[in-house]
Amino acid sequence: MASQSGNLWVLLGLGLAGIFVLTRKLKEHKEDLGAFIQKLHLLPPPQPAPPKAPHPLTALTFAFSDLFDIHGHVSTFGHPDWATSHQPASSTSPAISALVQAGATALGTTLVDPFAYGITGQNKHYGTPTNPAVPSRLPGGSSSGAAVAVAANFVHFSLGIDTTGGVRLPAAFCAILGFRPSYAAVSHVGIIPVSTSLDTVGWFAKDPNILRRVGHILLQAPLAIQCGPRQIIIADDCFQHQIVPLDRSSQVLIKATEKLFGRQVLKHINLEDYISSKVPSLETCSSQKTNGEVKTSSLKLLANIMQFIQRHEFGLKHAEWMDIVKPDLHPAVTAQLHGKLEISDAEIENSKSVRSEMRAAINSLLKDERILVIPTVADPPPKLGGKEILSQDYQSHMFSALSIASISGCCQVTIPLGFYDKYPVSVSLLARHGGDRFLLDTLQTMYTTLQEQADIASKSKPSSNVVSKEQSAEIAKEKGNQAYKDKQWQKAIGFYTEAIKLCGDNATYYNNRAQAYLELGSYLQAEADSTKAINIDKKNVKAYFRRGTAREMLGYYKDAFDDFTYALVLEPTNKRAATAAERLRKLFQ
Template sequence: MASHSANLWVLLGLGLAGIIIMTKKLKKAIREDFGAFIEKLQLLPPPQPAPPKAPHPLTGLTFAVSDLFDIEGYVTGFGQPDWARTHEVASRTCPVVLTLVEGGATCVGKTVVDELAYSINGENKHYGAPTNPAAHARISGGSSSGAAVAVAANLVDFSLGVDTVGGVRVPSAYCGTIGFRSSYGAVSHAGIIPLSTSLDAVGWCAKDPNILRRVGHILLQLPFAPQRNPRQIFIADDCFQLSRIPRDRVVEVVIKSTEKLFGRQVLKHESLESYFNSKVPSLKEFQGKKANGEIRTSSMRLLANVMQFIRRHEFQLNHGEWINSVKPALDPAISTEIQEKIELTDTEIENCKAIRNDMRLALNSLLKDDGILVIPTTAYLPPKLGSKEIMSEDYQNSTYSLLSIASISGCCQVTVPLGYHDKCPISVSFIVRQGGDRFLLDTVQTMYPSLQEQADLLAKGKVSSNRTVSQEQSAEIAKEKGNQAFKEKQWQKAIGFYSEAIKLNGNNATYYSNRAAAYLELGSFLQAEADCTKAINLDKKNVKSYLRRGTAREMLGYYKEAIEDFRYALVLEPTNKRASLSAERLRKVFQ
C-alpha cells in the first residue's frame, strides 16, 4: 500500500514537472517572437558587387513585412483566415519588397495585421494580439501590429506596413519605435492589398534613425542632395490639449532640443483649429453623415469624420463584393462598421476631394519647404489589453483627429519615441509638406540624439522633483481631472475639481470659466455668472467667459447685460457664430 502511494506521488510529481517544463517552453516560444510573425520565410539579397563597386546600401539588415504585401509563393492573408482560404498564392513579389532585397536587405517573414487591416488596436481574434515588448500588459496598436512588435523586440532591423488612418504611426508610438508614413503616392502600391485607395501610404519603422533614413532613400529612390535644417518648427498647441500625456514630457523636449540645435527663433506656436477654419473652407461645406448623429463643429473632429467616411466608402468599393459573397466570420468589433453601407453622393465625394486639396494647400502654405509641424502621435498612452477605453468616444475622436491631418492631406509624418511615462512609451510626431520625405528623414536623423538626451534629462529631473510639486502644477492636475469629469457629464464632480484648482491658484481665469460651464449644466446661473465675472476680471480677452456669462444672464432675465456680453465676445472674435446668433436673437425679442 505504501509502495502504491509512493508510486502515485512519483507519477504526480513527474506530471507536474512535465506541465511546468511545457509551460516554460510555451512562454519561451512566445517571448522569442512576441506573436509578431504569421509566417517565417527568407528572401536573400543578390551577391555583393565586386570591388571597387560599393556594397549594397542595406547589406546586413533584416526586415519583415506586414501580411498585406505580396511575396511570390505565399498567400497574402490580410489578417483574415477566410481571405487566405479564398485567395491564391501570389505569383510575384511586390516591387517595394523586391527593391529592399535588391538593396541588400534580407526579408525574414510576414507579420500579423489587424483583421482586414481595419483597426488601430493590434488585437486580432484569429491570430492573437502580438505582445507589446515595451509594455506587455498594453496593446501594441495596429493595423501593422506585428511589424512594430518585431522591430521593438529586436527581431528585425526594420519592417514594412501600410498606413491608412495610422496603421504604422500608432503601433510605432505604442511600442516605442520610430515610425514613418511616406507622402501619399511617393512609394508604389503595386502588389499591396488596397485598403482605402486615396488614403493608403507605405510606411516603415525602425529603432535606429539612420536605418530609417537608409530605407527611405532606397524606397523613395532619392538622389544625393545637401541636407537642410528646418527654418520653422510649429508647435500645434491645441493638438496637445487633446493629449492625455503630460505636455511637458513632450513639448518641452522638442523646445529644448530645437533651441540647442537650431536656436529659439525657429520655434513658432500655432492653433490648427483656427488655421484650418480659415484655410480649409471646404470643411464647412461637408455635409456627410455624422458619427452617432452628432454634428461636429470642430474642424479637427470633422476632419476625423471625413477620414472615416472616405476609408469606409473606399474599403467597400475594394472589398465589399468579397465580404458579401464569402460572408467571413468577422470580429464583431469591426464587422458592423465594415458592413454598414456608406453611399456617398457625387456631391459628397467632390467635397471630400476638395477637403483633401484644401488641406494639402493649407499645410504647404504653412510649412513650405523647410517647416515642421509638431503634434502628439496619439492622444492616449497605449490602453491595457481588453480595455474598454479603446471604444470610448473620446479615445476615438481625439486619436483620429490627430491621425487625420497627414492621412487627409497626404503629408509625410514620423513618430519619434521620447522614453516612458507611467511605464508606457510616449512619442511625438513631426509632419512636413507632401513630398518633403527626404527633408523629414534628414531632420529626424539630426534631431534624434538631442531629443533622446532631453527626454532623459527631463525624466530624471521629474523624478527628483516629484516630491516638491508646485501649487501651480497641482492646480493644473486638478483642472485636468475636472475636464475629464465634465466630459463624462459628472457636473458636480467637475465643480469639486475646479474648486480645488482655484484654491491652489486663484489667479487663473480658465479655472473659474470652466467651473462656470459646469454650473450652467446644473442650472446654477448665479454661481456661473459670478465665476465668469471673476474670470473676466482676471482676463479681459476670455471669450468663453463672456459667452457663458451671457448665457447665465439670459437665463436670469438680465437681457440687456446678456446682449452686451455677446456683443463684446464678437468684438474679440468677430467670426464667433454662437455670439452672433445669441446677440441677434435677444436683440429681436427684447429691443
C-alpha cells in the same frame, strides 16, 4: 553543397539575384511575441566584387505585414478565409524586391488587424502581438506585428501599411520610430489595398540611420546636400489635448530645437484655427452633430472625413467581403462599417474638396523646409481587453492628429521620447508632400539631442509632480482667458480643457470653458460644464447663471428660470440674473 544551394534559389525576377523562400507556421506565440504569421526568408543577391561598394542594406534584416505580394505566396490579409480563397501571387511587390536587391534579408510576414482595418492590433484568428514596451497594453494597429518585430529586436526594420495611422500609431505605442511617406511616394503595386487614396507603404526602425537608409531605397531619393529646417512650427493646441505634461512632450522638442538651431527658428501656431481658415469645405461637414455638438473642431471633422473615405473605398474594393469583415473586426471598427455603403455624389465631392484644400494648406504652411510638430497620439495605449478604445472620445482623440497627414498626403515620422507614468511618449514631425528625404535628414540631425532632452526631462523634479500640475493648470487657464479676450473661442476651450485635464476638480476651469462654449453656441456642452462646476462648488453664482443661459437657449425655460432664481438667492444684487429671471417669468404668466 553547391547543388544543395542551387536547389534553394528561386528566381523572382530581381535580375541580379535569386531568392530562397522557406515558409513555416509558428506554433508558439511566446517565442516571437505573436508578431509573425509565417517565416519567409528572402535572400539578397551576392555582394559585388571589390572595388565596388557593398549593397546599401547589407547585413540588415526585415519583416513585412502580411499583405505584400510575394511570388508563390498567399497573404492572409489578417484573416484565414482570405488566405484560403486566393491564389498565390504571381510576382513580388516592388517595395520588397527593392529592399532585397539592396542587400536586406527578409525573415517573415507579420500580423495585421483583420483586413488591415483597425487600430488596436487585436486579431481573434491569429492572436494579439505582445507590446514589448508595455506588455499589459495593446500594440496598436493595423501593422501591429511589424512594429512588435522591431520593438523586440527580431529584425532591424519592418514594413507596414499606413492608411489612417497603421504605422504611426503602433510606432507610438511600441516606443519605436515609424515613418509614413508622402502619398504615392512609394509604389502601391503588389499590396492588398485598404483605401486606395489613403494607403501608404510605411516602415519601422529603432535606429534613425536605418530608417533613413531604408527610405533612400524605397523613395528612390536622389542624393542631395543635407539642410536643416528653416522653421519648426509647434501646434500648441494639439498638445493641449494630451494627457502627457508639456514638459515631457512639446517642451522636449522646443529645447532640442533651441540647442541645435537657435530659438529664432521656433514658431507657435493654433493648428485648428489655421485649418479652419484654409479648408472652407470643412464647413459643409460642420452641420453634422456629434453627441449634440453644434460645432465640431476642424481636426475632428478631418477625422470624420478620413474615416468616411476609408469606409467608402474599402467597400468599393472588398464589397464581397463586407459580411465576413464586420463580425470579425473590433466593435469600434465594426461600428464604422455598419454605416451605409451607398454614398451620395455630394459626400464624395465634398471629401475631394477637403483633401485638395488640406493638401494646399499643409504644403503652404510647410514650404521652404519647414517642419510641423504635433503629438502622435493623445492617449496612452489601451489596456488588453480594456473598453476605452470603444469610446467615441477615445476614437476622436486618436484619429484627430492622425488625420492631418492622411488627408493632406504629407509625410510624417513618429519619434519616441521615453516614458511618462510607465507609458510611451512620442511626438511627430511632419513635412510637406514630397519632403520625405528632408524629413528623414531632419530626424537624423535631431534624434540624439531629442533623446538627451527627453532623458533630462524624465529625471527633473519627480517629487514636485502635484505642484507642477497645479501650476501648469493655472498657466493654461490664463492662456485661455487671454484667448477668450481675443475672441478666439475654440482656442480658449483648448486651454481650459488642458487645465481641466491637469486639475479636474477646479470649478473655475469648467465655468470658464462653459462661457466659451456659450460664445460658440455649443449649449449642451455649456450646460454640462456648468453642471460640473456646480457639483464642485454649490455656491458658484456664475455657473448657475451660465447654465441658465444655456438651458434657455435649449428651450428648457423652467430649468433656466430655476437657475437664474437660485443665482439671485446666492447674490441678490446680480442684475443680469434678475433681468433673465424676470424675462422668463413673463413666459409663464
